[in-house]
Each structure stands twice: as structure tokens, then as C-alpha cells.
Amino acid sequence: MxxxxxxxxxxEDIKSRVSLSAKGKKxxxxxxxxxxxxxxxxxxxxDYTYLKAVSxxxxxxxxxVKPVQEFRQLIxxxxxxxxxxxxxxxxxxxxVELVKNASxxxxxxxxxxxxxxxxxxxxxxxQRSDFTGSIYLSDVAEVTKTHLNPQDKxxxxxxxxxxxxxxxxKSKAPKWLKHDVTGK
Numbered sequence: 001m002x003x004x005x006x007x008x009x010x011x012e013d014i015k016s017r018v019s020l021s022a023k024g025k026k027x028x029x030x031x032x033x034x035x036x037x038x039x040x041x042x043x044x045x046x047d048y049t050y051l052k053a054v055s056x057x058x059x060x061x062x063x064x065v066k067p068v069q070e071f072r073q074l075i076x077x078x079x080x081x082x083x084x085x086x087x088x089x090x091x092x093x094x095x096v097e098l099v100k101n102a103s104x105x106x107x108x109x110x111x112x113x114x115x116x117x118x119x120x121x122x123x124x125x126x127q128r129s130d131f132t133g134s135i136y137l138s139d140v141a142e143v144t145k146t147h148l149n150p151q152d153k154x155x156x157x158x159x160x161x162x163x164x165x166x167x168x169x170k171s172k173a174p175k176w177l178k179h180d181v182t183g184k
Contacts, residue, residue: 005040005044006041007042007044007045009041010037010038011038011041014031014038035106036102036105037102039099039105040101040102043099043102043105045096046069046072046093046098047069048066048068048069049066050065050067050128051063051064051128051129052127052128053127053132053174055174058175058176060176072092072093072098075098076090076092076093113135117135117136120137123136127174129174131171132173133169133170133172134170134171135167135168135169136167136168136169137165138165138166139163139165140161140163140166141163142161142163143161144158144159144161145158145161146158
């Protein structure tokens with residue numbers, strides 16, 4: 001299935017090849033080739049949609065979002081800005097195989113999100129009916145710890161970790177999935 005080009009086919013192929021640990025847990029890993037294949041299939045699926053959950057009190061309303069179509073509108077406006085004929089620029093909206101190679105998209109997306117987080121911002125993912133979450137960077141101070149050597153319990157080991165940044169997340173059940181079961 002490595003040559004399939006539809007988003008759903010590539011997604012299902014990647015998902016079907018997730019490895020399991022000896023205890024049967026899914027192993028989360030990063031595979032750059034899989035990411036590039038999925039990005040290419042994504043960008044070449046102009047009718048891709050997802051449902052974003054918009055909070056309405058204790059409930060939500062689903063709104064259809066077309067991220068690929070919005071991205072292609074951006075490409076169209078860039079082409080027009082460079083003087084490309086309007087009819088030719090319109091092809092960016094409809095051509096199924098607009099992107100031949102998506103290898104640069106990883107660096108672009110990763111650096112954009114990293115720089116945004118580095119500006120002391122958090123990145124909120126669009127809410128879904130069963131998901132809400134955001135990521136942010138935290139500063140971790142330098143620390144020195146001393147503990148017993150696991151191999152030789154009579155000797156101490158001192159380790160120093162320099163100041164660094166850590167990716168943190170905030171994710172909880174959407175409020176419409178929480179209900180008071182004790183009564184009021």
C-alpha cells in the first residue's frame with residue numbers, strides 16, 4: 001500500500017503498521033517517511049474535512065472545517081500575487097495532485113509551531129467532540145541530584161542536568177463529556 005495516494009488509504013496503512021510492545025501496548029514512534037507520505041496525501045485531498053467542536057454551554061456544535069481547501073486558497077492568492085494567470089491559479093484549488101513531494105512540510109510545520117511556543121505562547125489544537133488539548137514549552141532549571149548507584153549501593157552518583165526547555169501538554173475531557181452523577 002506504499003504507493004496509495006488517498007489520505008484515508010495512507011492514514012490506514014500507517015495506522016495498521018503501528019508496533020506493539022511485549023505487553024501489547026502501542027509503541028509511539030516518529031517515522032519521517034510516513035509523515036511525508038501522509039502530508040502529501042493530505043495536501044492532495046482537496047475535499048478533506050473534519051468536524052471541529054464549538055462549545056455551546058454544556059454542549060457543543062460541530063462545524064465542518066476544510067483545512068486543505070483553506071491552504072489551497074492561500075497558494076492561489078500567492079500565485080496571483082506573483083502574476084500567475086487567474087485561470088492557472090484556480091487549478092491550485094481543484095487539481096488533485098497539486099503536491100508532488102511534501103518533504104519540506106515537516107520542517108515548516110515543526111519550526112512554525114516551535115517558534116510560536118518559544119514566544120511563550122501555547123498552541124491549542126482545534127477541539128473535537130472527544131478531544132481538547134494544547135501544548136506549550138516550560139523552562140526547567142538546572143538541577144544536581146545525588147543518589148545511590150544501583151549497581152553498587154555503597155557509592156553515590158551525582159548527576160547534573162543543565163537548564164533546558166520541556167514540552168508540556170494540557171488535555172482533558174471536553175466539558176460536554178463531564179456530568180455530575182451525584183445530583184445537586
